[in-house]
Amino acid sequence: MLAIVLLVVVSTAWAVLLRWTRCPGWSVVAGVAAGLVLGPTILGRVAPDLYSGVFDGGLQQSRQLDRLVSHHGAERVAAHAAGASVETIASLELRQSAAVETATRVWRDARWTHQRPQRIFVAVLAALTLAGAAAFAIPRSGHTPSIVAVVSLGAWSAALPGAIAWFMLRGIWEADVVESMLVVAAVAIGPWALTASDRDIADDAEVGGARLVQVAGRIATLIAAGLVVTSLARAHGWTGLLWAAPLAAVPLAWIVRWPAAESTRRVVNLVIVPAVAATVAVRVDVLGDLRPWPVLILVLLSTDGRWLGAFTGVQILGGRRGAGTMRLVMASTAAGPTQIVIVAIAVSTWSISTSLALALLFGAVLIEVTGPARRAVAQRLIQP
Secondary structure, eight states: OHHHHHHHHHHHHHHHHHHHTTOTTHHHHHHHHHHHHHSTTTHHHHOHHHHIIIIIOOHHHHHHHHHHHHHHHHHHHHHHHTTOOHHHHHHHHHHHHHHHHHHHHHHHHHHHHHTHHHHHHHHHHHHHHHHHGGGGOOOOOSOOOOHHHHHHHHHHHHHHHHHHHHIIIIIISOOOHHHHHHHHHHHHOOOSOOOHHHHHHHHHHSTTHHHHHHHHHHHHHHHHHHHHHHHHHHHHTHHHHHHTGGGGHHHHHHHSOOOOOHHHHHHIIIIIHHHHHHHHHTTOOHHHHOOHHHHHHHHHIIIIIHHHHHHHHHHTTOSSOHHHHHHHHGGGGOOHHHHHHHHHHHHHTTOSOHHHHHHHHHHHHHHHHTHHHHHHHHHHHHOO
16 A cells, blocks of 8 residues: 555656646656656665565565575585585475475565555556546547548557567567567557647648547557457456456547546646556666667657558558648657556556566657657648
8 A cells, every 4th residue: 555655646746846847748757757766776776675565575575585595505505515416416406496486486476466456556547547538538529530541540550560569579579479469559559638739730730630630549549458458368367357457448538528627637647647657667677677679669669650650541541642641640649648558557467578668668758758849840840
């Protein structure tokens, strides 16, 4: 419970501070900053036992495992010093290996049990984040986007970065199927919400353009949701479906029309989004988990990959000029919070490595931080 309180309080405090400083993408950046402070990057180095006791769990079992390994080392030294035979030493090492394996399993089980409240907390935050998109949704208007355009834009914005990610993960980095599917889902999921500037830019590019981008994003989100459900069911069986339950909030955000009150927006931006970002950052070690190539590739796929996929999906239909299409699909990359939701679910269920989680976290941060620059470029494209 203390872990949950700290994540909420510290991430909200960072959000208030960064909002006051007008930091780009302050909501996501605040959560990441809070998580890094409370996680292994800072707290784990300054006070490792405190971090393990509050967030990670299994502190006592970890100490027992360390003592066991030290004792086994002393046993092997004594056996060699006593002139034990090769067969005796081999038998000793076999028994020691079995004992270490059992102790490691006990340690992992203790950590899994300790982190259960945090997993439930992540599930609740994920559902609230996805449902909270309804507070920012574009109201239904008289203009209905073409079904063909919606499907093409949404499918391509998910498929192109997803296919590249799958190739890199399975063909180059040799990741397992579950991990690869979750990474693909993270880079494929659609935008969370369109700002007023994003809407204006898309509508200036094409009549009903903002509505087209939003509905197409739902197609991409459904694709990502299917990948998450499949991967968690594959990894955890029926229990995995429970951890994927927050994705049920996706259609809820499309059906239930929330009043977009200022108080609702503040809660979402100041509390919910920073907290879900913090739950990811508190699990990664920037210094220990940083892998340059995964970071570079997944950051590019999170930003330019989404945009290029959306651009391709619209252009192959024909009838649109290149500059207009570039403006139209610029907002397709506004998927920082939704990408973090996928990563949070994956990390909390131990279904993805922390190095890949860190790379996807960097991608989400870059999406949010470069949002103003993206809109500035789109505004210039509008100029004749």
